[in-house]
């Protein structure tokens with residue numbers, strides 16, 4: 001099929017590249033000249049394992065192209081995906097200005113019927129608004145053909161987006177006509193060869209499914225974080241409890257890891273947007289509010305526990321941080337727990353030495369003043385940052401932090417204390433190696 005993907009951000013780029021890989025002809029429209037220049041050279045403008053090499057292969061094979069011109073992108077396309085950003089607006093609701101702008105441009109530019117698909121995460125009713133804009137644009141040009149707008153929310157996780165796209169748990173399609181369903185079924189068939197997990201539903205149900213899924217996952221995390229808080233008081237290890245409850249199939253083993261709070265561009269934004277939607281409909285979203293409040297609190301706990309350990313005196317203390325990205329496998333720092341911790345440590349006068357495998361540059365750009373004065377130093381070596389440190393805080397559980405040389409670390413640190421924000425380590429092992437260990441929801 002001939003496809004056009006509008007927006008070469010995280011979702012758009014992964015979508016475009018994976019569809020090209022399956023033999024489709026894909027044009028990707030990107031307005032940002034900096035991004036476009038990088039893409040033209042076959043460079044991915046964001047870090048996602050496996051993406052860049054696949055992108056280069058598809059560009060070389062002539063199946064994937066990039067353009068700044070929407071007219072060029074949509075020319076001859078059978079299916080057009082809208083994958084532009086929907087950031088949080090000031091009141092927490094999803095800001096649809098980019099999506100609606102694209103709809104207007106489509107109304108002004110489309111020359112023949114095609115299927116338009118919303119891939120961006122958008123509130124219920126957006127597909128209808130997009131269709132209205134397109135049709136009024138067409139009408140203004142004296143064109144009477146209909147363009148169907150379907151919803152096909154994405155469920156990609158940063159760090160495993162290619163795998164998620166290639167082997168999806170399910171593909172959700174919301175549409176109004178059997179033709180649209182059939183068209184998308186054909187497009188996704190190669191990704192669903194061994195299991196038919198394509199769910200066709202109403203347009204609004206598809207839009208809502210995306211929010212409900214993310215909000216539910218965020219709820220699981222906040223719930224476990226709250227349990228961890230209670231466990232810590234009761235001398236109970238949340239990790240034992242996690243294994244105990246997770247083995248019940250109805251609960252499941254995923255997304256029940258207590259930690260230092262969820263971050264990223266999706267959970268915080270989508271929970272906020274859903275709260276806003278509920279408010280607009282006169283529904284009190286008590287659970288969602290609690291999920292959000294718990295997460296905000298959770299992000300402050302690592303700092304509180306470091307501060308308590310030093311009896312409130314952090315000025316001049318050297319604190320080493322491992323992991324800054326909001327989760328492993330990405331350089332994304334949006335709403336990352338590390339930023340809350342960093343801010344507080346710097347404010348308290350601590351000297352911070354931090355290491356992340358890919359997000360150092362992003363953090364340096366966010367704290368230019370602290371870098372300039374030397375209060376914050378970012379290093380390429382995880383061991384280097386522990387040299388002379390009074391404490392080590394594990395914030396993001398990158399694989400390379402799983403089994404470090406603890407003996408070497410103990411030798412380098414001034415005081416062997418580890419704050420494990422992801423419960424990555426075995427407390428007994430660390431205590432045996434001579435460390436003071438502080439986990440999340442674990443006995444001290």
Ligand code: UGA
Pocket residue numbers: 121154155156157158159214217221254255256257258259260261262263264265266267326327
């Ligand atoms: C999330 C969803 O998992 C995807 O299905 C969805 O497509 C995506 O949002 C989106 O809406 O685009 P993502 O934000 O990439 O994906 O990251 P997750 O892997 O879901 O992690 C989110 C946060 O939760 C991270 O900060 C992670 O550390 C935290 N987390 C996750 C926990 O604290 N505990 C857990 O058990 C799992």
